Amino acid sequence: MANPTERDIEAHFREELFQRSEGKKSVLLPKEQYNEIISEVTATDKSGEKTPHEYYLLKKYEIFKCGDVLKLIRRRTANEDPIYFATLEYTFDIIKHAHIATGHGGRDKMVKELSKKYDNITHDAISIYKSLCIECQCKQVAYQLLDIFLLLGAPEILQSVNGSEFTACVITELKLLWPDLVMVHGKPRYPQSQGSVERANCDIKDILVAWLSDNNTTDWTVGLKFVQFQKNSSYHSGIRRSPFAALFGSDAKVGLTTSALPHDVIHRLQSEDELLAVITEETTSDELPAVEPVTAKPPAVEPVTVEPPAVEPVTAEPPAVEQVTALGVLCTTVIRVTAEPPAVKPTSPLSVRQKNNTSQRKRACEAQLSQAERMVERIRRIMDRGKVGNNVTIPIPMVDRGRGDPRNIMGIIMDIDENDNYTIAVKSGILSGKYTRNQFDLCMEEKLIIEEEEPCVMHLTHLQ
Known part of the structure; x- marks a missing residue:
């Protein structure tokens, strides 16, 4: 935009x-x-x-x-x-x-x-x-980003769909608030190539509008914090867990609301003493011994067991140590050492949390890779695969074109790697970066061809 x-x-x-x-x-x-x-x-x-x-x-x-x-x-x-x-x-x-x-x-x-x-x-x-x-919008955006950056750290590149000028303005405001911060703004992206990002933006807008309506306010900067928490604590089908759980290893907590206590009990609690009393009652009721029915017991029969012969542990004999006594007699002392099993250290809650955190992140990464593979497979089924030499049209982002500039630029496929990423050339040269199949359209007619004059020199010729 x-x-x-x-x-x-x-x-x-x-x-x-x-x-x-x-x-x-x-x-x-x-x-x-x-x-x-x-x-x-x-x-x-x-x-x-x-x-x-x-x-x-x-x-x-x-x-x-x-x-x-x-x-x-x-x-x-x-x-x-x-x-x-x-x-x-x-x-x-x-x-x-x-x-x-x-x-x-x-x-x-x-x-x-x-x-x-x-x-x-x-x-x-x-x-x-x-x-x-x-x-003023840059100041508000910078102030909101600063809260996130001071909690999770700042990225190296700040990307926005509002254009490089707006992003540079936000970075300038962030530099005024945080002089040690060094960031650069990313190159513009074509919105149609970021479908998941656009859907996330729509979800955030809908949640923010609902929050403003429920709380009867127009202060969106405050509501954005709650929208951020709701979005991060919601289940994500791509990573098969919430983003909060993937980052911190556990679900987000909302005080006693997310505890196992009934809601009517939670609303009556006012102090820590009342909370401890409720927890104590719950623990006591769980630990009451069960009443067993009285039944006639048959006479006890002692089982006959056969004890196996004792087996002495085999230990490695250390070398004998020879000593000379005061009387000049050579004495040999053999020291027998028996190995004891190592003591098992109790598992600390911190190590359990770290292990759970690592497991959650690994599973989230695997689920995200699986989702990416499904998306690539879906694109392959829906769209025809390009070939080297095919003519294509690449949409020009709105932030990069003027009012009189064309909406698309014509190019030709030069190379395709094993991940179906395309290298495309135009008349002025080869475009930097690689393109996926959903970022360009195949042309029905061949308008450009490759002419090789020398082994390493190629020219694109426009056919009339």
Whole structure:
């Protein structure tokens, strides 16, 4: 998705502001109404008798003349600076200048700055502008990413479908918050080649909209944390477990909610003493001895066992140690050593968790490889396999093309490896990287051919 231009942002701002003010009594004045009020106030000053509406206009408004231009200002007292009324059409420019003057400050800073000069700039208009400001969005995204990076570590490459400019802006904000962080932005990806990523993005949007509706709020930055937890703790069919379990080796915990205690008991608990009392009762009820029925026992019969002859353990005889006594007699001492079995160390909970964590990650990796193999097999069944020399069309990502540029570029298959990754060349040379079958389309007609003039020199010729 290409970054919106300043003109697109302004059009979106005005459209949303007009929709919110339409059909409602608003302090925002369209240009026609603004000029009409100026005419009424000017005519009222010259008239003798005045109606209640005219008294209302004179009490609220005043005409301020700036050269040949008439401005509508708030009725002022002696030695008071003029406070202007802004038209709906110029609200975007006014808020933009105030937003830049405050260093992309928050709503309160902007309200304080605008109230010095304007009377009718609403909080709603300020909020709309802040939601459309690219730099403010970068700050919010960087702040949310910082929480994740400080917990799990930061990657080397930051990838985004919003284009390299937006990604670079986010990296700049991250550098301001974390000067030691060094990252680069990735090259743009074609969205159709990332079906699983696009589906995940749709799921996240749906979960976020549901969370905002359930909690009756519009603060998406807070809801994003809960959406992240819900997405990571949900079962994933590809790795056959939740991402949380694949990373940490156990399912995510939500306090006592995920314990084995009944929900009605959990809601009544308030302190640690009450929790220990409930656990003690549960343990006591589990350890009560079972009452066995009384039955007549037959006389005990002692079993006859035959004891096998004792077998002495065979131990390796160490070499004899010869010693000379004080009387000059040579004595030989034989030291017999018997081997004892090594003591079995008790297994610690930490080692059990580490072993479980390693097992979960290994199984998740195996399941992911299995899913990738199934996807490749499915693509092979659905799509025809390309051959060396076939002409293909490769879609150009939106972030890499202008409005007048073609949507596709024509190329030819040069090589296919054992994993069905294709090397494709165009008239200007061989494209960097390799392509999978779902990233290009086969052409029905052969427009390009390979001409070999020398053993290592090839040229592509366009057929008429």
